[in-house]
Amino acid sequence: MHTTQTSTIFKRKSPLVFFLVPAFAFMALYLYYPFIMNIVNSFSNISGLGTASEGLNTPWYSNYVKLFNDPLMGTAVVNSLLLMACTIVFQVGIALVLALLVDNIRRGHEFFRTVYFFPIVISATALGLLFNLIFLYNGGMVNQLLEKVFGVADAIDWKDEHHFLFTMFSPVMWQYVGFYFVILITGLNNISPEVYEAAALDGASGWKRVRYITLPLLHNVLGTCLVLAITGALKVFDLPWVMMGSGIPMDKSWLTGTYMYSQTFLHNDVDYGSTIAIVIVVLGVAISQVANRVFREKDY
Numbered sequence: 001m002h003t004t005q006t007s008t009i010f011k012r013k014s015p016l017v018f019f020l021v022p023a024f025a026f027m028a029l030y031l032y033y034p035f036i037m038n039i040v041n042s043f044s045n046i047s048g049l050g051t052a053s054e055g056l057n058t059p060w061y062s063n064y065v066k067l068f069n070d071p072l073m074g075t076a077v078v079n080s081l082l083l084m085a086c087t088i089v090f091q092v093g094i095a096l097v098l099a100l101l102v103d104n105i106r107r108g109h110e111f112f113r114t115v116y117f118f119p120i121v122i123s124a125t126a127l128g129l130l131f132n133l134i135f136l137y138n139g140g141m142v143n144q145l146l147e148k149v150f151g152v153a154d155a156i157d158w159k160d161e162h163h164f165l166f167t168m169f170s171p172v173m174w175q176y177v178g179f180y181f182v183i184l185i186t187g188l189n190n191i192s193p194e195v196y197e198a199a200a201l202d203g204a205s206g207w208k209r210v211r212y213i214t215l216p217l218l219h220n221v222l223g224t225c226l227v228l229a230i231t232g233a234l235k236v237f238d239l240p241w242v243m244m245g246s247g248i249p250m251d252k253s254w255l256t257g258t259y260m261y262s263q264t265f266l267h268n269d270v271d272y273g274s275t276i277a278i279v280i281v282v283l284g285v286a287i288s289q290v291a292n293r294v295f296r297e298k299d300y
């Protein structure tokens with residue numbers, strides 16, 4: 001009797017519709033509709049925020065022509081791609097190393113999980129102000145350490161054209177290592193201890209255990225982290241904006257997210273900002289598809 005009732009519940013589709021329709025309506029209203037309107041706005045002539053479109057541009061693709069001829073947009077794309085590479089290598093790479101280390105300790109692993117995840121809960125604005133003080137030209141912590149410990153007399157301007165990428169990227173790297181650490185440590189916890197016990201009986205230990213057991217079984221989790229790192233690097237905004245503002249030094253520190261914000265909200269070029277947003281989406285989808293093909297899911 002119980003089996004018959006259970007099978008009847010799963011055959012009824014009306015409860016599924018009851019839960020799926022509100023969720024789909026919410027996504028359609030707050031995700032799909034704004035995205036479609038953003039595409040329309042990229043071909044329209046909009047004089048400012050809160051104003052209605054004055055019709056299509058003449059020609060209708062003029063914003064895209066402007067996009068490809070805009071040197072600052074080229075700078076933003078290059079910087080975002082560099083940030084993406086650093087995110088994959090340092091954020092995901094360091095998170096993987098930390099996850100492997102924490103997974104192999106018996107005591108204190110809960111402490112390390114909390115400590116490594118803690119930067120995520122701190123406001124990006126607060127972190128930006130904190131790192132601005134750390135990299136301050138006169139009186140900053142880094143320059144003081146260089147002077148006291150290494151005897152470097154001349155203070156370094158960490159926001160000049162030779163150092164600004166390091167100054168802008170390092171807080172982003174530091175903040176989100178804990179995010180990928182939590183994902184990877186969860187993946188490690190899902191690996192059955194029996195697999196390691198069987199490998200130990202076969203004489204596998206140390207690096208061989210990591211190379212031939214842990215990394216292959218983390219393949220799908222690493223693929224997820226890679227896609228998140230790619231999409232996150234293209235839309236990062238808050239921390240670099242607090243630190244660098246309107247493209248200092250000499251308009252070389254733009255990222256796709258900060259440049260889109262500047263064009264939309266500071267220059268009131270709403271239609272051009274919409275065009276930049278479309279490029280961000282296209283880049284994210286294209287590169288994510290490549291990453292998905294490289295790290296396609298495998299069954300072990």
